[in-house]
Amino acid sequence: MAHAATMPARRDVLFHQDAFTVAMVAVLLAAGLLFTGLWGASQLLNTGHVPVATTLNETAALLETHAATLGADRAADASALRTIASRMRADALLLGDDPTSNTYAGASLLAMKADSLMSDANALAARGTAIGDATMLDCADRMRDTASTLDAAAQQMRGMLRR
Numbered sequence: 001m002a003h004a005a006t007m008p009a010r011r012d013v014l015f016h017q018d019a020f021t022v023a024m025v026a027v028l029l030a031a032g033l034l035f036t037g038l039w040g041a042s043q044l045l046n047t048g049h050v051p052v053a054t055t056l057n058e059t060a061a062l063l064e065t066h067a068a069t070l071g072a073d074r075a076a077d078a079s080a081l082r083t084i085a086s087r088m089r090a091d092a093l094l095l096g097d098d099p100t101s102n103t104y105a106g107a108s109l110l111a112m113k114a115d116s117l118m119s120d121a122n123a124l125a126a127r128g129t130a131i132g133d134a135t136m137l138d139c140a141d142r143m144r145d146t147a148s149t150l151d152a153a154a155q156q157m158r159g160m161l162r163r
Contacts, residue, residue, distance in 0.1 A: 052099055052146055056092035059142045060085035066135045077127065081136075084120050088143075091117070100153045110154035117147040 067081035091113055099105045121143035128136025 051097035052095050052149060053092040053097045055142060055146045056088045056095075059139050059146070060088040060092070062135065062139055062142075063088075066133075066139075077131075080127075081124075084124065087116075087120070095150070099150060100157060107154045107157035110150045110157065114147045114150035114154060117143050117150065121147060 063081045063085040067078040067085070070078040070081075094102075095105055095110075095113065096102050099110055121140040124136050124143065125140035128134070128140060
C-alpha cells in the first residue's frame with residue numbers, strides 16, 4: 001500500500017487556513033464602519049424637528065404678551081394679535097407636536113393649516129414692518145418656520161400615499 005507524502009505547509013500564504021473567516025470578519029467590520037459613518041452623517045445633517053404644537057403655543061404666548069403691552073392707540077393691533085394667537089392655540093391643540101403621527105391630520109389639512117399660518121405670518125410681518133415692531137416680525141418668522149414644517153409634512157404624507 002502506498003502512502004501519500006505529507007505536503008509541507010505553505011508559509012508564503014497569509015491566513016491560508018482561515019481565509020474565509022478572516023474575509024467575513026473584515027466584511028462585517030467594514031459594513032459596520034460604513035453604517036456608523038452614514039448614521040453619524042445623517043445625524044449631523046439633520047436640521048432638527050420643529051415641534052409644531054410647542055412652537056405654536058410659544059408664539060401665541062408671545063403675541064398675547066405683546067398685545068397686553070400695547071397702548072390704547074394700538075387697540076386694533078392688540079385685538080388682531082389676540083385673534084391670531086387664539087387660532088394658533090386651536091391649531092396647536094388639533095395638530096400636536098408631530099402632525100404626521102396625528103390620525104386627524106391628513107395631507108390636505110396640513111397644507112391648509114400651513115397656508116393659513118403663512119398668510120397670518122405675512123399679514124403680521126407687513127404690519128410689523130409698517131410700524132417698526134420687532135416682536136411682530138419675530139413672531140412672523142416663527143410662524144413661517146412652523147408653516148414650512150407643516151407643508152413639508154403634508155408633502156411627505158402625499159408621497160407616502162403615492163407609493
